[in-house]
Amino acid sequence: MFNLILFGPPGSGKGTQSERLIAQYGLKHLSTGDLLRSEIAHQTQLGLEAKAFMDRGELVPDEVVIGMIRSALDANPQAKGFLFDGFPRTQAQSEALDALLAQRNEAINVVLALEVSEEELVKRLLNRGLTSGRSDDTNEEVIRARIVEYHKKTSAVADHYRKFDKVVMIKGEGSIDDIFNALCAEINKRQAA
Ligand code: B4P
Numbered sequence: 001m002f003n004l005i006l007f008g009p010p011g012s013g014k015g016t017q018s019e020r021l022i023a024q025y026g027l028k029h030l031s032t033g034d035l036l037r038s039e040i041a042h043q044t045q046l047g048l049e050a051k052a053f054m055d056r057g058e059l060v061p062d063e064v065v066i067g068m069i070r071s072a073l074d075a076n077p078q079a080k081g082f083l084f085d086g087f088p089r090t091q092a093q094s095e096a097l098d099a100l101l102a103q104r105n106e107a108i109n110v111v112l113a114l115e116v117s118e119e120e121l122v123k124r125l126l127n128r129g130l131t132s133g134r135s136d137d138t139n140e141e142v143i144r145a146r147i148v149e150y151h152k153k154t155s156a157v158a159d160h161y162r163k164f165d166k167v168v169m170i171k172g173e174g175s176i177d178d179i180f181n182a183l184c185a186e187i188n189k190r191q192a193a
Contacts, residue, residue: 001106002027002081002191005088006183007158008114010146011121011128012172013179017114018085020180025187028079030072032065032087037134054136057145059089059153066096073100081109090153094160110190111161112183114172118147 004027006014015031022029036054039047046068050060069087076082088094101107116124122143129137136142161167168186172179 001079002187003084003101003106003108004081004187005084005108005111005157005161006114007111007167008172009116009118009121009150009154010143011125012114012116013176014085014114016176017180017183018083020176021183021187022083024184025081025083027081027083028076029083029085030069030087031085032060032068032089033085035068035072036060036065055142057136057142057149059149062090062092062096065089066093069097070100073104084108088157091156091160094157108161108166110186111158111167112186113158113167113169114179115169116172120173121147 002025004021006018006021008014015033018029018031021027036047036050040051040054041047046064050064053060065087069084073082084097088097098107122140125137125143125146126140128134129139136146158167170179170182170186
């Protein structure tokens with residue numbers, strides 16, 4: 001099994017690179033953002049509750065997303081490994097993920113962290129908002145609130161995995177191909193080890 005966290009602020013390219021990485025390595029893609037948007041689209045109770053947080057640029061409560069990830073791990077016992085995209089986003093989510101994997105005699109192999117400047121993030125997300133139909137991408141105030149949430153709560157995730165020497169920083173600006181190649185080089189190094 002190879003378990004990877006793709007980490008970075010909102011708009012850093014996690015979703016974009018995840019699509020390519022799962023095709024390349026045959027990992028199961030687990031994106032909490034996608035799972036939440038699917039709940040919203042199906043107008044489930046969970047989706048209705050999550051939408052209010054997402055529309056304000058806030059994180060959805062830990063117990064909700066941890067429950068979704070637990071179910072997704074249970075539903076994929078045959079996976080060759082998982083690519084966690086947008087999860088974990090808090091210290092509590094990191095600890096919960098480590099525990100869920102440990103129950104399966106698994107662990108995170110590497111955290112690849114995309115680095116992008118704040119102005120570039122805002123530009124990308126406003127640009128995506130023109131076509132995505134995502135309400136959290138159309139308002140600059142909400143986008144900046146998401147970045148504040150990231151610094152307040154999510155950067156702790158990198159600190160958590162740094163303690164285990166699992167974090168690799170990757171420059172997230174430049175062409176999508178170049179960034180993908182840099183991510184693959186790190187994965188290949190670890191898979192060969
Ligand atoms: P997510 O769905 O995780 O999305 P994201 O952080 O906005 O974006 P991502 O980094 O995936 O960006 P992308 O590749 O698409 O989260 C949305 C919300 O859900 C959160 O705010 C939160 O409320 C909630 N949520 C999700 N997970 C949660 C959790 N674990 N706990 C609590 N709440 C949670 O790239 C963005 C844009 O940039 C795209 O338009 C792309 O085309 C462009 N782009 C990508 N790479 C580029 C490059 N190299 N150059 C130029 N443009 C590029």
